[in-house]
Amino acid sequence: MVPTFIEAIRETGHRSINAVWRIGMATRFFFLTLVYSGNSFRRFHLIVKELFSTGVLSLIIIVVAGLFVGMVLGLQGYETLRRYGSESALGSMVALSLVRELGPVVAALLFASRAGSAMTAEIGLMKATEQISAMEMMAVNPIARIVAPRFWAGVISMPLLAALFSAVGVLGGYFVGVIQIGVDEGSFWSQMQAAVDFRDDIMNGVIKSLVFGTVVTIIALFEGYDAPPTAEGVSGATTRTVVTSSLAILMLDFVLTAIMFRGT
Amino acid sequence: MVEIRDLHFAYDKRAVLKGINMTFPKGKLIAIMGLSGCGKTTLLRHIGGVLKPTKGHVKVGGQIIHDLDQDALYAMRRKMGMLFQFGALFTDLSVYDNVAFQMREHTSLTEELIRDLVLMKLHAVGLRGTQHLMPSELSGGMARRVALARAVALDPMLIMYDEPFAGLDPISLTVVGDLVRRLNDALGATTVLVTHDVQESLKIVDYVYFMENGVIVAEGTADEIRASDKAFVHQFVHGEIDGPLPFHYPGGDYRQDLNLRT
Numbered sequence: 001m002v003p004t005f006i007e008a009i010r011e012t013g014h015r016s017i018n019a020v021w022r023i024g025m026a027t028r029f030f031f032l033t034l035v036y037s038g039n040s041f042r043r044f045h046l047i048v049k050e051l052f053s054t055g056v057l058s059l060i061i062i063v064v065a066g067l068f069v070g071m072v073l074g075l076q077g078y079e080t081l082r083r084y085g086s087e088s089a090l091g092s093m094v095a096l097s098l099v100r101e102l103g104p105v106v107a108a109l110l111f112a113s114r115a116g117s118a119m120t121a122e123i124g125l126m127k128a129t130e131q132i133s134a135m136e137m138m139a140v141n142p143i144a145r146i147v148a149p150r151f152w153a154g155v156i157s158m159p160l161l162a163a164l165f166s167a168v169g170v171l172g173g174y175f176v177g178v179i180q181i182g183v184d185e186g187s188f189w190s191q192m193q194a195a196v197d198f199r200d201d202i203m204n205g206v207i208k209s210l211v212f213g214t215v216v217t218i219i220a221l222f223e224g225y226d227a228p229p230t231a232e233g234v235s236g237a238t239t240r241t242v243v244t245s246s247l248a249i250l251m252l253d254f255v256l257t258a259i260m261f262r263g264t
Numbered sequence: 265m266v267e268i269r270d271l272h273f274a275y276d277k278r279a280v281l282k283g284i285n286m287t288f289p290k291g292k293l294i295a296i297m298g299l300s301g302c303g304k305t306t307l308l309r310h311i312g313g314v315l316k317p318t319k320g321h322v323k324v325g326g327q328i329i330h331d332l333d334q335d336a337l338y339a340m341r342r343k344m345g346m347l348f349q350f351g352a353l354f355t356d357l358s359v360y361d362n363v364a365f366q367m368r369e370h371t372s373l374t375e376e377l378i379r380d381l382v383l384m385k386l387h388a389v390g391l392r393g394t395q396h397l398m399p400s401e402l403s404g405g406m407a408r409r410v411a412l413a414r415a416v417a418l419d420p421m422l423i424m425y426d427e428p429f430a431g432l433d434p435i436s437l438t439v440v441g442d443l444v445r446r447l448n449d450a451l452g453a454t455t456v457l458v459t460h461d462v463q464e465s466l467k468i469v470d471y472v473y474f475m476e477n478g479v480i481v482a483e484g485t486a487d488e489i490r491a492s493d494k495a496f497v498h499q500f501v502h503g504e505i506d507g508p509l510p511f512h513y514p515g516g517d518y519r520q521d522l523n524l525r526t
Contacts (some may be wrong), residue, residue: 125355126354129350129352129355130352131352131354131355133314134354136314137312137344137348138365139338139339139341139342139370140369
């Protein structure tokens with residue numbers, strides 16, 4: 001009984017120390033990435049190349065998901081607003097839901113699943129096949145050459161993907177609300193235009209997606225860079241990227257929402 | 265060029281190198297041989313400044329490599345070339361871009377000049393025709409030859425090869441062996457060759473170190489090694505089963521493991 005209890009305490013302590021150690025390492029990794037980012041901006045084509053794999057290749061999933069989320073919002077929103085005779089507010093409801101919350105959050109979750117996991121697997125495999133060691137032996141800093149361009153590509157593409165998600169979502173809501181159900185088109189767009197504030201809604205959404213992009217990308221890169229150089233190690237790191245990023249997005253979303261929309 | 269003195273290294277508590285002393289003079293081709301797991305690659309990583317010794321030192325070009333800060337270490341590594349055991353080609357770059365990588369990173373050469381140099385390096389390893397292929401489209405032996413071309417892309421003064429002959433067909437083996445020797449002589453470089461291939465290595469090397477269990481057990485020129493009457497060297501050079509080098513990893517009694525009655 002006592003040894004089991006002591007073992008449990010020891011295990012908890014070990015896990016806590018390990019968690020704190022990893023947070024510290026990830027923070028150090030983040031600052032090193034910022035410090036060694038100069039090269040990426042001097043050779044911007046490195047970022048552009050990564051923008052293709054992180055951003056452009058994520059377009060399909062973002063557009064399709066955005067369309068369906070917008071259509072569901074149109075349906076659900078109409079059913080709810082109809083009870084209060086406020087169907088004409090459907091446009092503002094769809095737009096505010098997307099721009100403030102669903103756009104940044106769902107796009108970030110999808111980004112973590114598609115681009116984040118791909119980044120982790122790629123860097124983990126580069127480590128497992130000694131490509132990172134080879135780069136170091138060639139006197140090329142892997143954080144400057146591999147990590148920083150991917151980091152900035154993630155930070156740049158995330159707000160753009162979130163904006164696209166929201167835009168397509170609005171079209172999905174329009175399709176279901178106006179074309180399918182028959183909500184007045186004029187009130188759909190005019191209410192939306194009146195309700196959505198550029199600074200309070202759109203800019204706050206952009207800030208959210210920038211934060212999510214930064215967090216998801218650095219988690220993905222760190223997990224890949226820190227992955228044990230084995231097949232099992234890389235697969236574990238990829239899973240951790242998706243799980244940790246998703247939890248971080250949802251947690252940060254609450255914190256940011258509480259800060260941004262307090263009192264509005 | 266390289267001076268190793270009383271080098272000790274351990275992974276956690278497992279000692280891998282136990283007091284290694286070696287000297288690699290400029291212009292010489294040195295081979296380090298031994299069974300798998302004897303510490304050869306670990307030694308190579310110390311010369312490259314990747315690992316820090318627990319005791320002793322490694323001097324490259326008169327400087328203790330593991331005491332250098334990052335800038336000085338990178339400056340030193342620009343004068344080195346290393347062929348990794350499995351090639352370690354960058355999988356997101358083509359064969360051409362892999363060989364051009366260091367030229368683009370460390371020099372301000374024009375693309376025209378880089379193109380000529382890359383094609384010359386690839387031609388030397390017989391793979392000029394693969395310039396547009398991706399590493400995934402190459403066989404293991406071809407990937408290693410491309411990696412060799414990349415390792416010597418900037419004409420380094422110290423070239424390290426980790427198992428350059430593994431997985432090569434007989435023709436490639438002879439060509440690569442000859443190339444390793446010619447490169448060393450043409451560049452006036454120092455070459456360190458970690459290998460199992462005794463016969464091919466003895467044709468080209470100036471000096472050989474034999475390692476076993478983290479220590480040097482024999483050394484000498486190629487002729488001295490061939491003529492050596494040391495049981496260890498004889499067994500290794502001739503690939504004999506019986507001798508001081510065990511084939512089996514230490515384990516319990518075989519009959520007991522199989523539950524057989526004695």
